[in-house]
Amino acid sequence: MEFFNPVVISIAVMIVLCLFKFNVFLSIIVAAIVAGVFSGMSLSDTMTTLVGGMGGNAETALSYILLGALAVAVSKTGLASILAKKNISGS
Numbered sequence: 316m317e318f319f320n321p322v323v324i325s326i327a328v329m330i331v332l333c334l335f336k337f338n339v340f341l342s343i344i345v346a347a348i349v350a351g352v353f354s355g356m357s358l359s360d361t362m363t364t365l366v367g368g369m370g371g372n373a374e375t376a377l378s379y380i381l382l383g384a385l386a387v388a389v390s391k392t393g394l395a396s397i398l399a400k401k402n403i404s405g406s
Contacts, residue, residue, distance in 0.1 A: 325350035 325346045332342040351361025389395055
């Protein structure tokens with residue numbers, strides 16, 4: 316198994332940045348740049364590939380953002396606690 320694979324290095328960078336509570340979006344960009352550099356791509360090719368890849372997945376990204384917003388809304392309203400208490404009490 317080769318540990319200098321650009322994908323493995325990129326994932327390691329992403330894990331470290333997330334452990335230090337670095338901004339997720341910036342972590343993705345940094346990890347992508349690291350992967351591009353380690354794979355032998357130029358910085359401009361790396362950024363072109365990154366932007367092209369993100370552009371094609373805009374709908375998926377929006378779905379994840381909306382799902383996250385829904386999770387925050389459920390958490391802030393206490394709806395999960397109310398449903399859990401009702402489920403436990405049997406009513």
